[in-house]
Amino acid sequence: MPYVCADYSKYKFVNVCWNSENGIATVTLKRPPVNSLTAEFLRELSSLLLDLEKDETQGLIFTSEFDEKVFSAGLDFKELYRPSIDHAKEFMSLLHSFSFRLSCTAYPTVAVINGHAPAGGCIIPLCCEYRIGLNNFNIGLNELKFGILLPDWLSSLMIHTIGSRNAEQAILSGTLFSSEHALRIGLVDEIAPTKEVALEKATAFLNKAKIVNRSLRLDAKLHLRRPILQEFQKDIENELAKNVSLLMSDKVQQSLDAHIKILKEKRGN
Numbered sequence: 604m605p606y607v608c609a610d611y612s613k614y615k616f617v618n619v620c621w622n623s624e625n626g627i628a629t630v631t632l633k634r635p636p637v638n639s640l641t642a643e644f645l646r647e648l649s650s651l652l653l654d655l656e657k658d659e660t661q662g663l664i665f666t667s668e669f670d671e672k673v674f675s676a677g678l679d680f681k682e683l684y685r686p687s688i689d690h691a692k693e694f695m696s697l698l699h700s701f702s703f704r705l706s707c708t709a710y711p712t713v714a715v716i717n718g719h720a721p722a723g724g725c726i727i728p729l730c731c732e733y734r735i736g737l738n739n740f741n742i743g744l745n746e747l748k749f750g751i752l753l754p755d756w757l758s759s760l761m762i763h764t765i766g767s768r769n770a771e772q773a774i775l776s777g778t779l780f781s782s783e784h785a786l787r788i789g790l791v792d793e794i795a796p797t798k799e800v801a802l803e804k805a806t807a808f809l810n811k812a813k814i815v816n817r818s819l820r821l822d823a824k825l826h827l828r829r830p831i832l833q834e835f836q837k838d839i840e841n842e843l844a845k846n847v848s849l850l851m852s853d854k855v856q857q858s859l860d861a862h863i864k865i866l867k868e869k870r871g872n
């Protein structure tokens with residue numbers, strides 16, 4: 604029977620509920636207000652994956668504390684506006700390593716998407732093996748709309764999930780899909796009426812995975828995900844440098860500035 608060694612209470616931006624009967628960890632993202640990804644958050648998430656691996660977790664469910672509002676708003680605009688070059692490099696490297704690690708975990712993974720998941724907010728769900736959405740949320744890689752070229756590994760995750768034709772149309776048009784549309788194109792696997800039902804469905808998916816030998820399953824997962832994993836590992840230094848220079852470019856910085864202003868105006872700040 605699995606047992607917990609790591610001290611999960613040390614984490615600031617996630618709540619980990621580890622079920623010692625079935626070895627399933629439910630990880631609730633709770634970085635207010637919208638679970639946007641900062642370097643500190645990514646560092647924490649990466650360290651969490653290592654702890655879960657050491658504890659021989661049998662399955663992982665990601666969900667958000669901000670139920671029916673937002674799963675994750677993607678990369679943190681405010682942190683990425685006029686960063687130092689060192690911070691930009693560190694951020695891109697953390698984003699890359701966390702996404703890679705989540706894509707090839709030894710244990711099965713599910714995202715319960717209980718709120719909006721635009722742009723980088725879709726990264727965790729796409730790295731997971733299975734996605735369950737609630738109604739009335741938007742999800743998609745809409746980066747091109749605000750002048751951000753996706754890293755190859757991220758396009759590749761989308762292609763793996765919804766197929767090349769759908770991915771081409773989705774990425775090139777920068778579409779944010781409603782939950783019903785996301786279900787039709789396979790961006791989510793199921794829709795649930797409530798978070799509780801979604802968590803039950805997630806557990807059912809993870810229980811199904813248990814009937815397969817763990818190490819055989821991992822071999823098969825790595826084989827089936829080889830095209831994505833190759834994109835992650837391809838020319839890493841060059842890819843990271845490309846993303847850093849895109850982030851530091853005037854065009855992207857102006858776009859971030861405009862977005863921050865739009866969000867401020869929306870709140871009447």
Ligand SMILES: CCCCC/C=C\C/C=C\C/C=C/C(=O)SCCNC(=O)CCNC(=O)[C@H](O)C(C)(C)COP(=O)(O)OP(=O)(O)OC[C@H]1O[C@@H](n2cnc3c(N)ncnc32)[C@H](O)[C@@H]1OP(=O)(O)O
Nearest residue numbers: 636637639676677678679680681719722723846850866870
């Ligand atoms: C930029 C990177 C370039 C480098 C390229 C290299 C690699 C790229 C790899 C991946 C690309 C990914 C890019 C991204 O993810 S960019 C971020 C895209 N995200 C968005 O466009 C979402 C913007 N937010 C929203 O649409 C809405 O906030 C929401 C998520 C739908 C929630 O709406 P709601 O009405 O519930 O809340 P508010 O809008 O009032 O917001 C509340 C609060 O949150 C702040 N906030 C929202 N989004 C972000 C964010 N992404 N980063 C930081 N802060 C955010 C908002 O400002 C409000 O703050 P306040 O202080 O006013 O309370």
